[in-house]
Amino acid sequence: MASPETDRKAGAGGSICRPPTAADRLADRVFRGLTCAFAWLTLLLIGYIVWRIGGTALPAMKRLGIGFLTGTTWDPNQQKYGILPEIWGTLYSSLLALSIGGFFGVAIAIFLSEDFLPDRIRVVLKATVELLAAIPSVVYGLWGIYILIPMIRPLANWLHVHLGWLPFFSTSLTGPGMFPAALVLSIMILPTVAAISQDALGAIPARTREAAFGLGATRWETILRVLLPTASRGIFSALVLGFGRALGETMALAMLIGNSNRLTLSLFSPADTLAALLALNFPEASNLEVGVLMYAAVILLTITLLVNIAGEMIISFSARPGGGRS
Amino acid sequence: MKCSPLVRTAIIVLALTLAGGSTAIAGSLRITGSGASFPFPIYSTWFKIYSRAHKGVIIDYQSKGSGAGIRDFINHTVDFAASDAAMNDSEIAQVKEGVQLLPMIAGEIVLSYNLEGVPELRLPREVYPAIFLGKITRWNDPAIVKANPGVTMPDLPITVVRRADSSGTTFVFTTHLSAISPAWKNGPGIGKTVNWPSSSRLVAAPKNDGVAATIRQTPGAIGYIEYGFAKMAKLPMVLLQNRAGRYIRPSIKSGQAALAHARIPADMRVWLPDPEGDDSYPIVTYTWMLFYKNYKDERKAEILRDLVRFCLHDGQKLADRLGYIPLPANVVKVVEKASQNIH
Numbered sequence: 085m086a087s088p089e090t091d092r093k094a095g096a097g098g099s100i101c102r103p104p105t106a107a108d109r110l111a112d113r114v115f116r117g118l119t120c121a122f123a124w125l126t127l128l129l130i131g132y133i134v135w136r137i138g139g140t141a142l143p144a145m146k147r148l149g150i151g152f153l154t155g156t157t158w159d160p161n162q163q164k165y166g167i168l169p170e171i172w173g174t175l176y177s178s179l180l181a182l183s184i185g186g187f188f189g190v191a192i193a194i195f196l197s198e199d200f201l202p203d204r205i206r207v208v209l210k211a212t213v214e215l216l217a218a219i220p221s222v223v224y225g226l227w228g229i230y231i232l233i234p235m236i237r238p239l240a241n242w243l244h245v246h247l248g249w250l251p252f253f254s255t256s257l258t259g260p261g262m263f264p265a266a267l268v269l270s271i272m273i274l275p276t277v278a279a280i281s282q283d284a285l286g287a288i289p290a291r292t293r294e295a296a297f298g299l300g301a302t303r304w305e306t307i308l309r310v311l312l313p314t315a316s317r318g319i320f321s322a323l324v325l326g327f328g329r330a331l332g333e334t335m336a337l338a339m340l341i342g343n344s345n346r347l348t349l350s351l352f353s354p355a356d357t358l359a360a361l362l363a364l365n366f367p368e369a370s371n372l373e374v375g376v377l378m379y380a381a382v383i384l385l386t387i388t389l390l391v392n393i394a395g396e397m398i399i400s401f402s403a404r405p406g407g408g409r410s
Numbered sequence: 411m412k413c414s415p416l417v418r419t420a421i422i423v424l425a426l427t428l429a430g431g432s433t434a435i436a437g438s439l440r441i442t443g444s445g446a447s448f449p450f451p452i453y454s455t456w457f458k459i460y461s462r463a464h465k466g467v468i469i470d471y472q473s474k475g476s477g478a479g480i481r482d483f484i485n486h487t488v489d490f491a492a493s494d495a496a497m498n499d500s501e502i503a504q505v506k507e508g509v510q511l512l513p514m515i516a517g518e519i520v521l522s523y524n525l526e527g528v529p530e531l532r533l534p535r536e537v538y539p540a541i542f543l544g545k546i547t548r549w550n551d552p553a554i555v556k557a558n559p560g561v562t563m564p565d566l567p568i569t570v571v572r573r574a575d576s577s578g579t580t581f582v583f584t585t586h587l588s589a590i591s592p593a594w595k596n597g598p599g600i601g602k603t604v605n606w607p608s609s610s611r612l613v614a615a616p617k618n619d620g621v622a623a624t625i626r627q628t629p630g631a632i633g634y635i636e637y638g639f640a641k642m643a644k645l646p647m648v649l650l651q652n653r654a655g656r657y658i659r660p661s662i663k664s665g666q667a668a669l670a671h672a673r674i675p676a677d678m679r680v681w682l683p684d685p686e687g688d689d690s691y692p693i694v695t696y697t698w699m700l701f702y703k704n705y706k707d708e709r710k711a712e713i714l715r716d717l718v719r720f721c722l723h724d725g726q727k728l729a730d731r732l733g734y735i736p737l738p739a740n741v742v743k744v745v746e747k748a749s750q751n752i753h
Binding site (some may be wrong): 371 | 474475476477478481567570571574575576577578597599600601602603604605606608609610611612613614615616620623624627628630632
């Protein structure tokens with residue numbers, strides 16, 4: 085005997101399957117059109133930015149040519165411009181930040197996604213790590229100047245005195261320099277790396293984990309041999325995103341890196357980055373110098389693009405279906 | 411006749427706007443300016459007071475930097491601009507209405523340092539350019555010790571802090587160094603950014619506050635900043651040896667003594683790279699506002715003239731408190747006369 089409820093359902097159409105109405109079709113089409121338009125708009129926007137920056141940079145590109153990339157002086161008085169130290173500083177600081185921030189970020193992600201902790205504490209910790217992303221860049225810079233640098237100065241100078249023969253410690257730390265800048269940068273990319281890696285680890289089906297335990301793997305073995313390789317694709321994207329963020333970071337670096345165009349391996353020497361160079365020189369630049377700065381911006385864009393492409397390629401090259409190692 | 415409040419207000423506003431062309435009080439007028447960041451604290455105070463006293467006049471000033479201000483001024487996106495380095499001839503040539511430069515206030519650049527147990531430091535004329543060139547690298551260098559009898563100079567390396575961003579402050583400072591040191595003139599030279607000597611003991615920080623913070627946090631540091639910032643940050647300031655050979659403490663008085671020795675030329679561009687006088691502090695500079703000689707809107711020109719008058723008289727009284735040097739009386743007279751060229 086049919087209940088009143090099923091009766092009502094039957095009266096409304098008999099079945100939950102029905103052909104889409106005209107309104108459904110319209111909504112569907114509009115939605116598809118909108119997403120398509122927005123996707124293209126993003127491309128157009130980037131194209132427009134590149135076109136405008138490239139257009140302004142063109143005179144400087146013609147005049148300075150490829151020597152701009154290998155020159156090491158920045159002297160507006162003599163119209164001599166070179167950004168090799170800045171390119172080096174950008175890559176060096178970002179790589180340092182990535183190796184520190186990446187390691188801790190993935191470690192935090194593992195700690196928070198495997199049930200090491202009661203849920204309530206985990207939520208608080210997770211929110212705290214994500215809160216790091218909300219701190220303004222300039223606050224990081226000030227924190228670096230007033231707290232971090234005085235804190236690491238004794239250690240840095242001890243390293244310089246005792247291990248000064250290593251090129252990494254060949255100068256003493258005066259104040260601003262590569263090391264404090266890279267440390268702060270690594271904290272800034274930490275939330276990006278941690279959050280995305282955590283999602284990647286969380287997306288692994290519980291059955292994978294259970295299967296590993298079932299085969300007699302210890303927790304340590306499960307994490308290192310099963311979970312990390314399975315999530316490797318997501319973790320790698322997290323690292324690429326973190327690296328991209330590090331390349332473009334400006335204000336905190338401008339305050340901490342010392343802004344001196346030196347080409348050195350030393351961690352305690354002042355250095356410079358492209359983003360800081362752009363931000364600091366733009367406001368007072370004459371028309372000619374604006375072109376030169378735009379040229380530097382084109383180089384920064386290119387570096388970021390190359391990093392992303394390389395990241396994509398490594399991901400698609402290394403990842404197999406299922407992502408595991410053979 | 412019935413009239414909703416909205417419509418009534420609209421009519422009143424319309425009437426006032428129409429009347430605005432003939433009377434100077436009605437309607438609101440927005441004046442925009444941009445440029446130098448060094449005088450921003452005092453300019454913004456002036457403009458706030460002026461706007462409050464004159465209903466309907468709103469003055470917006472953005473401190474973007476002198477270079478950006480000049481660019482805006484040439485592109486006619488602002489009504490006036492401000493610059494620490496005045497304007498050069500080729501820039502002036504690009505403004506077809508004509509340009510009236512007016513020095514509005516002056517400032518000093520001081521050397522601040524961080525040395526424990528050295529409350530007063532004297533640096534001779536041949537020493538401080540050498541420090542910034544990286545030739546003198548330790549605080550107990552004989553040349554520094556000799557100038558500071560009775561003071562034990564610590565055995566510390568000197569860390570030079572400079573401005574990282576290109577700025578009028580660097581321009582004024584390097585102008586002075588070039589005037590007193592041939593080695594500097596033939597080396598880095600004059601500019602808003604120059605090619606500084608490369609050394610791991612030379613660091614750069616953005617803006618005056620960045621330099622002040624870095625000096626404060628780095629033992630053995632020395633750097634150049636605006637007098638107002640050093641005063642605000644309570645940083646010790648070096649007594650510099652002036653042209654007459656005397657060591658002068660930076661102050662409003664010693665700054666005004668230096669300004670008194672400059673004669674203002676007709677185009678108002680006056681530089682004091684190395685002022686004369688026994689009591690003159692050696693690094694002082696004017697900072698300028700840039701106006702067009704002809705404005706389309708007669709009322710705007712009138713308000714700008716009035717604004718200049720206000721800044722030159724009541725405005726100068728605020729200079730001391732904010733760490734600037736008020737213009738000497740004879741300069742005020744010359745500038746006020748020149749402001750009549752704004753039409």
